[in-house]
Amino acid sequence: MQVFTPIDAAKHATNKYLAVLVAAKYARVLNENSLGRAASRGKKLTTQALEELAGGRMHNNYRVVPRRRAE
Numbered sequence: 743m744q745v746f747t748p749i750d751a752a753k754h755a756t757n758k759y760l761a762v763l764v765a766a767k768y769a770r771v772l773n774e775n776s777l778g779r780a781a782s783r784g785k786k787l788t789t790q791a792l793e794e795l796a797g798g799r800m801h802n803n804y805r806v807v808p809r810r811r812a813e
Contacts, residue, residue: 746792754798756806764804765791 748758755761769791776787794800 744789744793746789746796750796751792754795754800760806761795764800765795768794768800768804 748762751761751765752758755764765788769787772787772791791800
């Protein structure tokens with residue numbers, strides 16, 4: 743089993759909290775798009791998302807959008 747620490751993921755993100763959030767959101771996108779194809783590969787979607795983030799392949803695929811305050 744491959745282990746990813748937040749520090750490993752944070753090397754390609756602003757900080758470790760943002761890295762974990764980006765990986766989780768990307769895993770959700772993979773889940774919506776895969777429709778059961780992940781089971782045939784044998785890797786969990788969260789593992790795949792963390793591999794791509796830690797490997798630097800997802801570095802330019804996200805952007806931080808500031809929250810709007812309620813008026």
